[in-house]
Amino acid sequence: MSDDPMADFLARERAALGAEADLFQTEASPSMEPMMVDSFVAETTETTESTSIAQPPSQPSPQPSQQMSPEVSQFQEEWTSKQREIVEERDRVSTEKHQAMVEEAKRNVDKFYEEYNEKRDKAVEQNRANQELELQAASKGNLWERVLKQIDLATKGSEQSTQLASASNAGQQVRDTVRMRELLQELKRDKDAPGVRPKNSAEPAKAFA
Structure with missing residues (x-):
């Protein structure tokens, strides 16, 4: 075997074809074989080099960041604080309204009993006065x-x-x-x-x- 793999390949093909190989042999064949081999090797090398140059180097795919940016974190804290203040203010107003209603109900109840007792006392005094007048009139x-x-x-x-x-x-x-x-x-x-x-x-x- 020679150092040229292409020459070995052609020799094996000629041996396999035998007498039929002479039919494909022309005068220009001996001089064209080295040119065809050189052209094939050159094209193969150029294609390999262009493929190697065109392919970009592999890079690791970016992974999503698990940490929020400072701006997003600050916005979330401000929103949470604002919502907490809104809820606390709403609870405070509701408690004040409930307390005011309870106080007003107590005042109304106290006023009712005060007026009731006052009217009852006046009625008792009026009845007593009427009884005295009746007794005086009955004696005359x-x-x-x-x-x-x-x-x-x-x-x-x-x-x-x-x-x-x-x-x-x-x-x-x-x-x-x-x-x-x-x-x-x-x-x-x-x-x-x-x-x-x-x-x-x-x-x-x-x-x-």
Whole structure:
């Protein structure tokens, strides 16, 4: 074997073809073989070199950074702080409103009981005064005068309900009251009516024949 691999390759091919190799042999073949070999080697070398030059060197693929930039970290801290302040302010306002409602409810309850107690005390005093007037009126005058005064006191409380009644019923009640008062007035003026004379007054003795 020679040092030229291409020459060895061609020799093996010629040996394999045998007599048929002479058919492809021309006068120009001996002189063209070295040129073809040199051209093939040159093209192979040039292609290899161009491929080596065109291919960029391999570089490691960039990996995503696990750390945030200072600007992003500062923005996140400011946003979190702002949200915390908003929540705290909302809770504070809600607590103040609730406390104000509780205080107002307490004041309303205290005011209600204060007014209720005041009205109750006034009613008690008024009832006591009315009772004293009734006792004084009952001790004066004859029986029918006291009856008229009792009727006047009783009808004062029912005046409002009488006004709210229907016209026919109200008229009937007024006529009945007027009739009774007229009868009582006549009895009060009649000196011979029962109950007009005081009990302690002595009747004059009647003369018997």
